[in-house]
Amino acid sequence: MSQPAVAIEHARVASWRRPLAYLLSAGAAFYLGQALLTMIGGRVELIVRRHPMPEERFEVVWALGALLIVAALLAWDSPLLRKLPALIIAGAVALYMGNRVVGGSGDTIPAHHLPLHLLCEGTLAFDTEAPVHDNPDHLEYYYVRSHGKVYSRYPLGSALLVLPVFLPSAIGPFSHNNPVINDIAKLGAALLTAFGGLMLFVVLRRLTSVRAAAGATFVFLAGTAALPILSQALWQHTGAAFGTALCLLGLFDEPTRRKRRGLLVGLGAGILVACRPVDVVISVGLGLALLASDRKAFAVATGVGSVLVALTVLYNRLALGTWLSGGYGPEAQGGWSSPFFEGLAGLTVSPTRGLFVCSPILIIAISAFVSPPLEGDRKTMVRISGATALAFMLMMSKWWAWSGGWCAGPRMLAETLPIWALGTGLAAERWFATPSRRAVAGVLAALSVATSLLLTYAPLTGRYFDLVIHPSAWDVNGYIPLAFLETRFDPPSRPPGSP
Secondary structure (H helix, E strand, O other), rough: OOOOHHHHHHHHHHHHHHHHHHHHHHHHHOOOOOOOOHHHHHHOOOOOOOOOOOHHHHHHHHHHHHHHHHHHHHHHOOOHHHHHHHHHHHHHHHHHHHHOOOOOOHHHHHHHHHHHHHHHHHHOOOOOOOOOOOOOOOOOOEEEEEEOEEEEEEEEEHHHHOOHHHHEEEEEEEEOOOOOOHHHHHHHHHHHHHHHHHHHHHHHHHOOHHHHHHHHHHHHOOOHHHHHHHHOOOOHHHHHHHHHHHHHHHHHHOOOOOOHHHHHHHHHHHHHHHHHHHHHHHHHHHHHHOOOOOHHHHHHHHHHHHHHHHHOOOOOOOHHHHOOHHOOHHHHHHHHOOHHHHHHHHHHHOOOOOHHHHHHHHHHHHHHHHOOOHHHHHHHHHHHHHHHHHHHHHEEEEEEEOOOOOOOOOOOOHHHHHHHHHHHHHHHHHOOOOOHHHHHHHHHHHHHHHHHHHHOOOOOOOHHHHHHHHOOOOHHHHHHHHHHHHHHHOOOOOOOOOO
């Protein structure tokens, strides 16, 4: 086809694609406007009446709005690479909100209530928040009483990271008792996870091809615990995984950007500790990776990270009466009681909680950690990052609750997922070099995505609930695809999301 003919064809296609993009954008604005009104006033009145619960409608509205943004971006006549960041965010939010269920547990209840409480009451103590604990003489396990006040038992980092998401609710008549508050918290978790995926894509784009970067980002967002764990509630791991991605963004920034590299790594390392103090192992490991590359950037990172760590320790002391244990109390020291090899095997290959069973595609990352397809400092940083993920895995093997308790999937290693996804992206080109390796990697990726989707979208009822949420870690019947197939025709005996 001649150049004039190509130009005419391009103009013809553009003549209908642009109006379509405008129409889809208007639809997205309509739905997201509803969502914003819900966050301000607490009610969803339009369009999605077939969902009886307001929280279900809220999630459907967000999912539809995000899907329309994806469609509008695809319809817009511009290079795909330029649209990829927005596609990653919108596509991830649509995927995460589309199941209409909040996937947390009692562990996440304080984090779900704290942002709005802090914005409205100006305090980190829950004493004025009656809906959270109706009986003042009895506290649920996720609260602690200290200095005559009630605080969250768990660190505050994840809740503080999503404060901007709760601003519309803080300025409107939104009630603290409204059940949609959990879904707004889930929206915050979804956005943190989506932006973590975007940072991962930016990092991989600097190190490998667009194809490998996009593929590894998709695997991270849809084929790991990012889908059933990180994005579904404000777990401590949600904010911590965001911090890990931020560290990687700084580590693999341009070497000449010393201050920016140090700032990003320092912020990420501080966020890791603020969200989950045990993640200091990851902070130190990624800090050492920066030190191996640039001492001046490491000095900046140390200064920035130290401020956030100091604020976390100060809060522990002033609010909870302890410097390091936080709300965990004696468990912080006595909880490291699991037999090491049992915990290690459980974290890696158990049918219901094993990282490489639930997300088998991550196995290929090991080859990139051993022999990174890079040169110089970047090669060293990848190796140290992989060693950091391994060190964290070895440490958590001793934790008494390595299985993660009430959750769907491998929760205890979730904050290291950006590191595993980094290795997966770096190994992708090598694994897709031959048809046989391509087939193996494709099967592993498909199993990873299928498992994460089943953990997120399959109704957690009846025997499937028992096999997935409260499993015997070594029960082969608890392997997620097998458990789903075995129980899909069982009559439901427990409502979704019940503890």
